Amino acid sequence: MQEQPPYSPSSSDEDKSKGKGRAEGKKSVKEKGAGRSVGGKDETRWSLVAAVRKAGGKLGKERVTYVCSNCGEGSSQWWGMCRHCEAMGTLMKYVPGADSTASEGSHHAYRSWIPQKSKEMVPQSLQQVTKGVDQSGWRIPLSGSFGTEIARVLGGGIVPGSLILVGGDPGVGKSSLMLQLASIVSENIGVGESSAVVYVSGEESIEQIGNRADRMSIKSRNLYLYSSTDIEDILDKIQPLSPRALIIDSIQTVYLRAFAGSAGNMTQVKECTSALLRFAKLTNIPVFLIGHVTKTGDIAGPRLLEHIVDVVLYMEGERCLSHRLLRSVKNRFGSTDELGVFEMSGYGLQAVLNPTEMFLTEHDSDSEILAGLAVAVVLDGSRTFAIEVQALCVSGSPRSGEVVGIPKNRADVIISVLMKQAGLKLQDNAVFLNVVSGFMLTETAGDLAIAASICSSFLEYPIPNDIAFIGEVGLGGELRTVPRMDKRVLAIAKLGYKKCVVPKTSEKLLKPLNLDLEILPCSNLKEVINTIFRPQ
Template identity: 45%
Template structure:
């Protein structure tokens, strides 16, 4: 007989203690300790009874047969996964409410069902009738797609087992529970144990599993941090809820790169992959607008042209505002200081707003020059040359630093019709890149680059 024991688990950080605390000793959260009854598992009972455990195998005895991936018929999704689904892998998909997680996975299920065998979609949040309504809207009519509405994970797996699926989707991990635990669904212990149960079910059957995860207000996956360590891949579906475009990004992938992104457009017919994100992000660009510059960011192996908008205005208060959407706010503060000190722009009394068009989030330093050029354009009320792209990292001394894969970025800009590119001047033994169809202009500093990018003369202080 398994002997149960009682412990208290923090619902914020997952710390376990034998006694109750009003405030968690580890993370300091008040009222987060929840009593949990946990039974000893069969493995521990087997060790206590002296039963033999699993025998370790020699390296030479282990077969190294390569597992064949299941290719997802959505190119952007397949790119982020690293070429397809690995049998037996657990993939966690997170994102804000309403961003399109369930819609995207239902489309994947409908497209994979004819080729990967039966696909079971387990929903603990919606009824089968509600899922059917979404499937009708998306035009999904696959015969091998099975729907199941169940919150008890053990009951769901018992119902799934006779189907012998080729893909299992659980939506979501925070709403399913196990009877062995007394805590409520969504608690730290339930999320951890449900994920472990799915892993035990999937690995021996070589069954790929998609798990949908809710996110907290800080943007992290809700539940214990160990959840992200247990799964094989963690994907985030990003994008503003009221914007059209969504970006699928991998932050962990045991079977592929974490640098690739997939771009989708949310439409009435579901998620539509965007084959050329650069063209999509620039389609509404006005060429003669002050405070607009085009940069080239690299997401994995794919260069993407993005429009950076900036607005400067006289501050009505003593402390001017610095606000960024899709760009790191701390880096914006640094770039504004460089513009004030090294370029000579009087931004000390200016409110500055920066926006990355299309809902894309940029963390690459190569977008620095586009940001400072857009700010200078708005402040001087002079537009950037509409045929020019700017690429480069800005240092604290106002110098421009080189970025990687500059030729690939320039080729993408040339394909979209840009005739000029302002890039960091090569140093040492490096040479200026040569790309047909585009004039490459070197600049040693941010002030020099701004002078070359803006129309009608040089840029100076006010």
């Protein structure tokens, strides 16, 4: 038996003191370790350097972490050089839990928007989820020719609660695209729906955005502009508006206070995207993120960024050209085969109504320029394009030929097949190839047009401007069919072409179409030469 202490408090006083101690302990853990569940077994991990005090009777020693201000990577020890990015003198001391507001920052980013507590959520059957839901009217519609192009790429409209990432080269028109989209969404108001759309920029002031909107003749009353880089501040300010959609320009300029490092580093980009994803799912508000790209064309930030979001769109186009292509490389709610075609003008982006002929130029039937010019019919996603291929054969040239817009190895294969299987004496000729309008011809359906253009230039025989070519060329000189032959032929028939050279194997497939178009089936390149380049 142990000896009785000289003073023993009453049971009520003891219970009170214990209760007070427990309450203070819980409060301390809650303030310095937000996100920790009971017992400290499960933690919401928002960054690699997130660390909170240990739960228990006694508070453990604070863990000191050294964070690189350049890349955001953390280390438990100080080193003169960051082991991840190899930058010198960039390691900064970081003590998690030192700032109670910072430790709760990541949860504050979506806490006020949660419609129901996670403990109340239980698994539901598919019938319960889809009961009473009108799938046809579920998506947010986009009206007009411009909205129709974007809706095509998204799979039919904007899915509520989706997180959409839009990437592209600097100056390609990402901000203009999103500003026009915000105007369309704010004007299509349904019964009982919020009309506000918020465009948040971390790169421009609201006056600069307003000037750009005025240039593009955007006068929507329900479009709200805000300039900020703090995620918590953004969500607090837009909450009274309860917007129909949120646009962030760009994800590399925003940050969360709970994580060390400047905006744009790996940790900040990942955690900001995760917070906005949670916000979108819990509030059913679609969020658009504009992302910068690197020199290689990938979106800046961790590769995980493209896995977090629901949709990834890339905007492509050359600065010297007016056409822009909006391509879907990931879409959880639709096909990735769709393609949106736009044209940049002084008033913003305009939808191209007939993209099939946008890469064609008009020529007279007796023009000398038609020598070495052939038209290929290619598919990009679900869109059909008629592409002009130019060839120039120069005999006795001291230099080798050049290829623009066509893979070099593919061009070498076609030239070798023409020499071996078709009998063209191209050994002493420098062959130059070019695809008009800067288009990159990577599909094998353009092989036949490439071969025909080379033959036309070598034989100095112009190809009539009402003939198109579809087919792949094999190493034996044979012509092979390509997918969706019927769709390609239908597209050029609408453009007014009178003849089309196709592989003989696809003749039976095209015969039932009954088009006002003469099909010229050929088995190999020799038949093509005898059919097209035969004197009339």
